[in-house]
Amino acid sequence: MPRTWGVAAAALIAGAGYGAWLWFGWGGPALTRVVDDVGLAVFALVAACCVAWAALSLRGPDRVAWVFMAAGLVGWTAGEVIWSYYDLVVGDAPSPSWADAGYVLFLVGAGMCLIVQLTAAPPTTQLRVVIDGLIVAAAIFAAVWVIWLRTVYVARHSDVLSVAVNLVYPVTDIALVTVAGLMVLRAPGARRDQLSLLFAGLVGVGVSDVAFAYISATDSYRGNRTLAVGWAMGFLLIAAAAVQAKRVGAQGAGAQSPAVSGWLPYVPVLLSAVLCTPVLVDGMGPVFVAVAVIVFAVTVRQVVLIGENRRLRADIAASRADAGTPPILTELEHAVEHGDLRLVYQPQYDLFTEDIIGVEALVRWPHPRRGLLNPDQFLPLVNQRTLMTKLTTAVVDLALADAAVWHASGFPIPVAVNVFAPTVSDPALSIGIDDALRRHGLAPKALTVEITEDRLLADMPGTRSALDHLRVSGIQVALDDFGSGYSALWYLRDFPVDQVKLDREFIAPILTHGPSATIVRAVIEMTHALGLTPVAEGVESAQTAARLREYGCRVAQGFYFSRPVPGAEVLALLEAQRRERVLAPGHH
Template identity: 80%
Template sequence: MPRTRGVAAGALSVGAAYGAWLWFGWGGPTVIRVLDDVGLAVFALIAGCCAAWATCSLRGPDRTAWAFMAAGLFGWAAGEAVWSYYNLVVGGVASPSLADAGFLLFLVGAGLCLIVMLAATPPGTQLRVVIDGVIVAAAIFGAVWVIWLGAVYAARGSDVLSVTMALVYPVTDIALVTIAGLMLSRSSAVRRGQMALLTAGLSGIAFSDVAFAYLTATGTYDDQHHLAAGWATGFLLIAAAAVRARQTGSEGADAPSAPVSGWLPYVPVLLSAVLCTPVLIAGMGPVFVAVAVIVIAVTIRQFVILGENRKLRADIAGRADAGPPPILVELRQAIEHGELRVVYQPQYDLFTEEIIGAEALVRWPHPRRGLLSPDQFLPLVNETGLMTSLTTAVLDLALRDAAVWHSKGFEIPVAVNVFAPVVSDPALSANIAEALRRHGLAPQALAVEITEDRLLADLPGTRSALERLRTSGIQVALDDFGSGYSALWYLRDFPVDQVKLDREFIAPILTHGPSATIVRAVIEMTHALGHTPVAEGVESAEIADRLRQYGCRVAQGFYFSRPMPADEMLALLEEQRRQRADARASLT
């Protein structure tokens, strides 16, 4: 998967080159006018196609969100096409015009996209984002009014419709950028890339909208076509965000707030206060309204924080007598009614680039909280009797899908995480053997992954259980190697077939010397012990190439593929088989 910074740099470079062409007027006035008008329609159309492409592969709220964005982008492209017709053929464009319908559709589509994304987050997050959004948007509005929009209002104050159309774009843009930026500050690591690109894209469009409104209102526009670079760059960044969203899917939709989210709203407040103070002294105009809204919203925000703190203290005080958390009850019902889902992340041979296995990852489609990943509910059940039922349910789902693949001729093993305290359960081997028999699979069709921080509770029992699994023909993998303690001791004394290097070591090997040294040493040591090293969290071709140089053969990560449902995994295997057949046919 391409890095977000690289994609953003590419979009900015293309936008800068486009702006430079317009700025220097290469080709003459006629060419520049066509390049400005038609070029922007093409950029918006490209972004719309990318958003529509993402819509086809996403599910749930993300699918709906990007569908709205695609509709808005196609609307903007249509509006620009109308504008181009009037400007290039008719010879002039009235304001407002029919083109504004398309431009306004983009604002609506982008707004609905962000609303749907926000609605998929927990209610507490939604409230904080809305309140912070009011604070930031009001602060930015006050600052932008002082710098630009006040002049627009003064120039068109006698024409209500003209003022409305001149201000609706920049004011709505401010709201969109604000919400996107606040959602970015609360995004998980997986989703942060697409939200950063989306926020940057909306910011580029907002800059050009505000500048265009100011220059046309003050009569100083004079065909400054280079302003189109902001729109073009914005559309390219949104296109990149759509592609990134398609690659990452719905993973990590919910995450704890980043530390920056606590103080971020106060940065524009400070900036607005510095810029607006002279205006307030001179006369209480619209800026006074913005400042008043800021004060009220900040006050409400503090009350919300106090309420959350009181609720947290009450929850801690009453937890001992509260019984099992509601989520445990809901999870038990989900297991009993077969409501859990499993997605699969392919494991690739780095030298042949073929799929040689798949890791099963459990997901819980919660009716209110959306799609939950294991780290959002496993910590609550890690020490309860529910863990055995959960492990059994996931194992059964994974083997059922693996049986379908094997029936189609794809005899790749499926790796399943066996959760603590099930690892040392003497009945583990018998339960797995029964599940394999029920689905008509050989032991070689299954790999059991054990996380090293779960091995300390019952060392003798765990060692015996792993030996029984390996004796029966089932592979054993030591997962997240390096994330816990005594890892070398585990390699010496525990019977394992694979050692999966934790993504925290893999990610920085191109830029952090000690990490690279550790990864190379662990790979060499793993080979020397007769185990197979597996790299997790590979997110770029450069990291994959470096791992090949180190001798690591097996890898998985978003560079190769996002986790996907069983049917998509089967389609990927079939596509790989077709490509191999075509390659063999071309050689004969």
């Protein structure tokens, strides 16, 4: 945090110095004019370089988002260079001009940056941000129209193109600032700093855009150059946001969305109503459109909230009906809805090549009071199908987000996710998996669904059909903890699976217990005969790994190879593995 705000402070000081030069007019009007135009181009170019540099070190959606921002800043720099030519050489700038093409490119780049980051959030968060964005943006637009933009329209209403160009900046800025602000409120803790800096930067740019549209319409721009400080400081803060994103990467603990996110959207609605009432009396105009959008969005928002509250009440009622279910389930559902769960991964190794060929995702819950909870501390409590599906969908989304980073880095390994057997046949889970694969740009083979055998009895036909659907789509299916139930062989006969994971209770004693060794060897041979892949769990020594190799088992996982690690450490292990292979004798 200190480093983040140190960068932000440096950006503010640089922008303040630039603003002071313009305010006091040091060197006279001619020099101030040059400092204004050339300085802005330099600020934008420096910001573009910083953002591009940060983007190169990121992976997946984060890299794509900041590449869009860098492209937008390059566009703004080009627009400012053209504007400087008009202002310093020609002596007058037409409106609109070719410079506007570059400026608009920044708005497009910034918008795509926010969209890409938003698509990485859970679907419920996306919906709430969009609805709240409509409410807040429409309310802010109505207020800004009354205070400033109506003057722009009245002054230039006869020139449609000029009005459109002058209004596109403040209107788009309002949308960008609104979405960025709402994303800050709903962001996980580690990402909140970078989004706060990005929000502040967009506010700076937006304020200057609105002011420029107003003073241009009133022909008062000449000699009024201090508004350039908003652009300069905005670009520097955006650069600081990218640098913070590079430093944090995909790491960081989660944080619950503050309660303010529930009522904040109504604050601008109230202010807008106070400011717009006189205008509504005199004449409706564009304000009427804004008010209509507000009413519509507020109505939709309330419908969504009512639906969420009904589902929550139903879950609570079901929870109370079961005397053994503690209230921690309500907290768990809140954590699922707000993206507060975290994943670690246990690598799966090829016993013959010693390469990492896959990982298993293991969920963790950073509880605000109880600390970091392991799966066995809360998963046994999840006995409601609705919450099971929500939890599984959230875990799949988190796992595929990390997998997208590995794939983008040249490591197309699959990630395995444990799925509650009763939820396999739930259409909502299938939709959630398909949506997550699409959003993260991954093929179905990037995901393996693991089902625990002792939970397959509830809906046999539905489960079999769902597993068939998964395998046909390209998703692999693994039977987890094989041997922990009483119908294991029957499952192998009747359920379509690709992998069989041997339970650690069988693997642990194979060096000292003859019957266990015989059973494990027989299961491995049987699995091969069925055309399936055996995976040994709980391997904790080199001797156990060697014995499994003798039995013909190719894939294993356990503390001997690696403890469960965060996604970034998986990437580091893969990169180290690649370096070792490059340095190995005989490599070409």
